Amino acid sequence: MADGAPVPTSREAAAATMAHLTDFARTRVGVEAYVEPVTNVTQTTMVLIATTGEWTRRRVPDARAARRIAQELAIPVYDVQLTGYPQRMRDWNSRQRRGRA
Numbered sequence: 001m002a003d004g005a006p007v008p009t010s011r012e013a014a015a016a017t018m019a020h021l022t023d024f025a026r027t028r029v030g031v032e033a034y035v036e037p038v039t040n041v042t043q044t045t046m047v048l049i050a051t052t053g054e055w056t057r058r059r060v061p062d063a064r065a066a067r068r069i070a071q072e073l074a075i076p077v078y079d080v081q082l083t084g085y086p087q088r089m090r091d092w093n094s095r096q097r098r099g100r101a
Contacts, residue, residue: 028050034077
């Protein structure tokens with residue numbers, strides 16, 4: 001890394017991802033998981049969205065891992081290609097943009 005900090009191992013990165021997702025799910029209400037497919041520029045990602053529309057995204061190894069994580073967190077999981085994103089996420093993004101303007 002440019003700042004001289006050691007690069008985390010894959011195990012450390014996975015633990016940090018799980019800690020972040022767990023914290024998000026435990027500190028917000030009505031969290032649901034949405035699995036985003038691999039693309040030409042990104043690997044599979046998982047988006048957690050709270051009832052407020054607040055969200056967070058993290059890379060995961062694959063869709064099966066995302067479903068396992070959602071099961072461990074005891075939250076519903078959806079395939080974003082089938083369901084799309086919930087309106088509350090778009091509304092939250094709009095509120096955030098207005099707040100920065």
